[in-house]
Amino acid sequence: MKSIVFFVLLIGSVLSSAACSSAGSDNVEATTTQTATNNEPSNGMMGMGGSMMARHHASIPNEYAGLTNPMPADDASIERGGEIYVTNCASCHGDGGMGDGPAAAGLDPAPAPIAHTSQMLGDDYLYWRVSEGGAMEPFNSTMIAWKTVLDEDDRWDVINYVQALGSGQVMPQQGMGGAAYDPDAEEERQAEMLAEAVAQEVITEEEAVVFAATHGLVDGQMIRNREGASGNMDYRMADALAELVVAGKLTQAQADTFASVHDRLAKAGLMQ
Ligand code: HEC
Known part of the structure; x- marks a missing residue:
């Protein structure tokens, strides 16, 4: 974990070398189960639709796809x-x-x-x-x-x-036990997960650096877009990445690296 923190400090010097060279070969096992059109990333820029078995990437059945919450969150x-x-x-x-x-x-x-x-x-x-x-x-x-x-x-x-x-709009009710969402604990868990992914050679250290440095930005964008949003994780992530690129907050290479790393972490079962 310490090494990840160290590498984050080096971020500026390695970003330019972090293109997603292995994404193409990882995607060959694309399935044919992607039917609902609104599960596809609207911008199509990363071509990652439907290639993974991890639950967040599952195709939403047509019966449900596109529904948004009709109940105001009052x-x-x-x-x-x-x-x-x-x-x-x-x-x-x-x-x-x-x-x-x-x-x-x-x-x-x-x-x-x-x-x-x-x-x-x-x-x-x-x-x-x-x-x-x-x-x-x-x-x-x-x-x-x-x-x-x-x-x-x-x-x-x-x-x-x-x-x-x-x-954080409401506090957990005491009843069954269990922790509240804790951003610090989440950060720590993620750093350990990235270190493990590097150790298993699922991703490179440079990619871990890019991922660690951009994850908060991507999460934040997805959370900002949450209200009335539909789509699985692929779809929502691709949208958020495209917006961040357009807004000049991420380069296309960083966005591609993020998507590619996310894809490989999920496939390797390292991501929750
Ligand atoms: C018997 C245990 C159990 C109960 C009770 C239960 N869940 Fe789950 N739930 C799970 C498990 C295990 C998973 C993870 C595996 C999966 O996605 O199917 C899950 C996954 C989910 C997911 C998918 C989240 C994701 O990140 O993909 C949602 C949403 C969810 N539960 C909501 C609820 C809600 C709301 C209730 C109460 C109305 C509930 N669950 C009750 C066991 C339970």
Whole structure:
């Protein structure tokens, strides 16, 4: 982890060498399951649609693709969502939505840190996942299909609550236990993950530097765009990267490196 911090200091000197030379060869296993057109990055600049099995890159079924939350995220909705969350979700996802409830131990895959991931994923993805659960490819998880238990309004309310939890708008309710989202802990976890990826030769040290230095910017852009957003992680990330390039905050090479690193980390199972 120390070496990552050190390399971040060197960022300026290595950015120019960080083009994504290996992205092409990594993408050859693209699947043909990408059907819903609005899952495709609108700008098409990185060509990363549908090539991964990691859950955030799954194609959203047509039935759900493009939906946005019709329930305004007002106090009433968040309060209703909080009650639903405590009763139905906290046992696995934890009070703070970080995937560490008492029932989480031993679950493989582990409950997702939804307070955080819900900031970055589209409404349609979240609603699909809450509705249909995880007993299918590529998830194969114990995530419950809530559409048989919670009506549509309930499902949108609980999504509003989870997003409010992750943005710090509401405090976790004490009940089941589990941590709140902690940016410092997240930073540390990410530095360790990057060091591990370098050790496994999934990415180079230079790429780790670019990723570490740009991750906050990309996350921030995705969070700013969150309201009314749809699409899976690929789609939303590609949009955010394109905007940052247009705004002059990232170079095209940095954006390409970010996307390529993200892709390889997910494929290597190193990313949550
Ligand atoms: C029995 C444990 C369990 C319960 C209860 C549970 N979940 Fe999950 N959930 C999981 C697991 C495990 C995953 C990760 C694997 C997956 O994505 O299917 C998950 C994933 C998710 C995801 C996808 C997040 C992402 O980053 O892809 C969302 C959204 C979600 N849960 C919301 C909820 C909500 C809302 C409730 C309550 C209404 C709930 N879950 C209750 C186990 C659970």
